[in-house]
Amino acid sequence: MTAPALELKGVQKSFGRTPIINGVDLAIAQGERHAIIGPNGAGKSTLFNLISARFHVSSGQILLKGEEISGLEAQEINRKGLSRSFQITNIFPRLSVYENVRCSVLWSLGYRYSFWHRVSGLKDVRERAEEIVEKIGLSRRRERPAGMLSYAEQRALEIGITIAGGADVILLDEPTAGMSHSETRDAVELIRNVSQGKTLVMVEHDMGVVFGLADRISVLVYGRVLASGTPEEIRGNAAVREAYLGADAD
Amino acid sequence: MTIAAPLPGEHPTISRLTLRRVAVWSATALVMIVMPLIFNKGFALSMLSQMGIAIIFALSYNMLLGQTGLLSFGHAVYYGLGAFVSAHTLNAIGAGKFNLPVTLLPLVGGFAGLFFGIIFGYVTTRRSGTPFAMISLGIAEMVAACALMFPGFFGGEGGIATNRQVGQAWHGITYGPQIQVYYLIAGWCFVCMIAMFALTQTPLGRMANAVRDNPERAKFVGYNPTRVRYLVLCLSSFFAGIAGGLGTINYEIVTAENVGVAQSGSVLIMAFVGGVGHFFGPVLGAMLVSFLQSALSSYTQAWLLYFGLFFVVMILFAPGGIASLLAVHVPAIRAGLFARLVPGYLLAAVALAVPLMSGIALVEMIYHLEAESEAGSAFKVLWISVDPSRPTVWIVAGIAFAVGVGLFLFAVRPLKAAWQSVNAELQARGGV
Numbered sequence A: 001m002t003a004p005a006l007e008l009k010g011v012q013k014s015f016g017r018t019p020i021i022n023g024v025d026l027a028i029a030q031g032e033r034h035a036i037i038g039p040n041g042a043g044k045s046t047l048f049n050l051i052s053a054r055f056h057v058s059s060g061q062i063l064l065k066g067e068e069i070s071g072l073e074a075q076e077i078n079r080k081g082l083s084r085s086f087q088i089t090n091i092f093p094r095l096s097v098y099e100n101v102r103c104s105v106l107w108s109l110g111y112r113y114s115f116w117h118r119v120s121g122l123k124d125v126r127e128r129a130e131e132i133v134e135k136i137g138l139s140r141r142r143e144r145p146a147g148m149l150s151y152a153e154q155r156a157l158e159i160g161i162t163i164a165g166g167a168d169v170i171l172l173d174e175p176t177a178g179m180s181h182s183e184t185r186d187a188v189e190l191i192r193n194v195s196q197g198k199t200l201v202m203v204e205h206d207m208g209v210v211f212g213l214a215d216r217i218s219v220l221v222y223g224r225v226l227a228s229g230t231p232e233e234i235r236g237n238a239a240v241r242e243a244y245l246g247a248d249a250d
Numbered sequence B: 001m002t003i004a005a006p007l008p009g010e011h012p013t014i015s016r017l018t019l020r021r022v023a024v025w026s027a028t029a030l031v032m033i034v035m036p037l038i039f040n041k042g043f044a045l046s047m048l049s050q051m052g053i054a055i056i057f058a059l060s061y062n063m064l065l066g067q068t069g070l071l072s073f074g075h076a077v078y079y080g081l082g083a084f085v086s087a088h089t090l091n092a093i094g095a096g097k098f099n100l101p102v103t104l105l106p107l108v109g110g111f112a113g114l115f116f117g118i119i120f121g122y123v124t125t126r127r128s129g130t131p132f133a134m135i136s137l138g139i140a141e142m143v144a145a146c147a148l149m150f151p152g153f154f155g156g157e158g159g160i161a162t163n164r165q166v167g168q169a170w171h172g173i174t175y176g177p178q179i180q181v182y183y184l185i186a187g188w189c190f191v192c193m194i195a196m197f198a199l200t201q202t203p204l205g206r207m208a209n210a211v212r213d214n215p216e217r218a219k220f221v222g223y224n225p226t227r228v229r230y231l232v233l234c235l236s237s238f239f240a241g242i243a244g245g246l247g248t249i250n251y252e253i254v255t256a257e258n259v260g261v262a263q264s265g266s267v268l269i270m271a272f273v274g275g276v277g278h279f280f281g282p283v284l285g286a287m288l289v290s291f292l293q294s295a296l297s298s299y300t301q302a303w304l305l306y307f308g309l310f311f312v313v314m315i316l317f318a319p320g321g322i323a324s325l326l327a328v329h330v331p332a333i334r335a336g337l338f339a340r341l342v343p344g345y346l347l348a349a350v351a352l353a354v355p356l357m358s359g360i361a362l363v364e365m366i367y368h369l370e371a372e373s374e375a376g377s378a379f380k381v382l383w384i385s386v387d388p389s390r391p392t393v394w395i396v397a398g399i400a401f402a403v404g405v406g407l408f409l410f411a412v413r414p415l416k417a418a419w420q421s422v423n424a425e426l427q428a429r430g431g432v
Helices: A046-052 A075-079 A099-104 A123-135 A152-162 A182-195 A207-213 A231-236 A238-249 B010-038 B042-068 B076-094 B101-124 B129-149 B176-201 B205-213 B215-219 B225-251 B261-274 B281-299 B304-319 B321-327 B330-334 B342-371 B392-427
Strands: A006-015 A017-028 A033-037 A060-065 A080-085 A170-172 A198-203 A214-219 A224-229 B378-380 B384-386
Touching: A006 A046, A006 B076, A006 B129, A017 A046, A017 A224, A033 A046, A046 A080, A046 A198, A075 A080, A075 B215, A080 A152, A080 B176, A099 A123, A099 A152, A099 B205, A123 A182, A152 A170, A152 A182, A182 A207, A207 A231, A214 A231, A214 A238, A224 A231, A224 B330, A231 B176, A231 B205, A231 B225, B010 B176, B042 B176, B042 B205, B042 B225, B042 B261, B042 B281, B076 B101, B076 B129, B076 B225, B076 B261, B101 B129, B101 B176, B101 B225, B129 B261, B176 B205, B176 B225, B205 B215, B205 B225, B215 B225, B261 B281, B261 B304, B261 B321, B281 B304, B281 B321, B330 B392, B342 B384, B342 B392
Parallel strands: A033 A198, A033 A214, A080 A170, A170 A198
Antiparallel strands: A006 A017, A006 A060, A214 A224, B378 B384
């Protein structure tokens, strides 16, 4: 029996006296596409920030492939194969699209803090970066500064930066927020494509995206997991319908 | 059977880019070799030497400010300490305690700079932004205070004097004549420029830019931003130390001023005036500021005032520095539209001359009254003889200044219109 890709045990987080996450237990199997849904302020983004060590947990344990990661720094967790995107676009605005992606593959290919390699001469870096730029559909925007891209393009780049390092556990925070219908459709295709063979955890508000992509869904309400199960189970769960989905589910 | 225009592939672009770079560097080397043959007077030669040192120092500073987003108020610490250690080493060589060719002395300065970079940088780079700037200022003040507390090393008020003509002459190179010192500086300057440019093209150099843009995201692609900043600062202090070592050879004296805040401010101004957003920006800034520092100061006592005004004007109207002023013209020149801008620039330049000259006249007259209150009041402003004791001169200069400013504001309008038409045309042609 392999360890879950990601496991949370009794995770709690308070800011001052305000508890935001009240003991979350969650296990996400390897290769699973898992969506976390819940009303605004339920703590979804905070949960992501805890897993990726943007914040540190107040108590509880987080395990990545069976290994405890709570207490590590963000970059250390990233090097262990967990990568995340951000709800508010978080890119390198003055660097070109290609540079953004290239910076994101360097560590994973072992170049670390090297100041003795000429970066444009590194074949593996170039091939990997070009493959990612192609994959996120920004080949024609390759040399443009990332800060000058359209919103949807920046969101695609956000995903590109997240997957470039080859992490096998990927956290996407509202990847389709603020997108039009057609942009959302493209983004879903992109996510489906890039998450193949990987473990995907995503926070998402768009129920079409959630039910279209996710193998399992967890519902977070007031910092607790209200329910966790397959899309059918979640659809049929009375407590979830009452707390969150309301009449829209029908 | 061509299907479509090939996409801008990596390989042809790279070789063309490499070719262009080789051309640029060769031209740079050529200019450095030829310059002292054209400007061969003693004054020009020492100014060129000063420029070479300033270029290394300013480029090393821009590794922090432009490349990594670290605003340092204490970069002279590494320059100055490199210079002091070089001076002591040079004296030890002179005393026969130690043997090292003077040609390699800048390396001693470099390693001294690196040594102190490793120590101080560990403290300063824990933080970025304003805290980094404040801590760098604190370290600068601390080292400046040490300079007074430890006269044995820093030489007290007089500094450490030294003599560069030590060791055996090699093929007649004694570093006695300034021209030999110039070529030593030029050689090191060239090597350091290439090395610092090459550094921008390495994984660390690229990540420095990433950390500058968004330190948080750098963490989430596996990099520790503190480590990136620290490594860049260490490398940058190495180059600052080389500049310091060359300073020791060139001036044959190192004083506490060399580690002081004024020196740190001077390199900041060089980088900023030149333009921190382009690699070659600080090179231009270093040359211009060195020129102003030595040329302007021999013409007028008020040179610091002009220098300060110039800096303020640059910050206000060209925050990207000279480099970005040049860069904005590149698309227009490529599209062959530059000719449209020329009349506007000429008109603006002519209109600017009036307030500029009358302003200089006013400043010089005030200075003249303050400095030399004794009789014999007539003196020359530029080439015009004026007598500040006559009120008409003041009235004329004042009116000329006021009218000139108005005239200038009016005269830049055609230039603005020309720019608008050029930009519109560029956009219509599909440029960015």
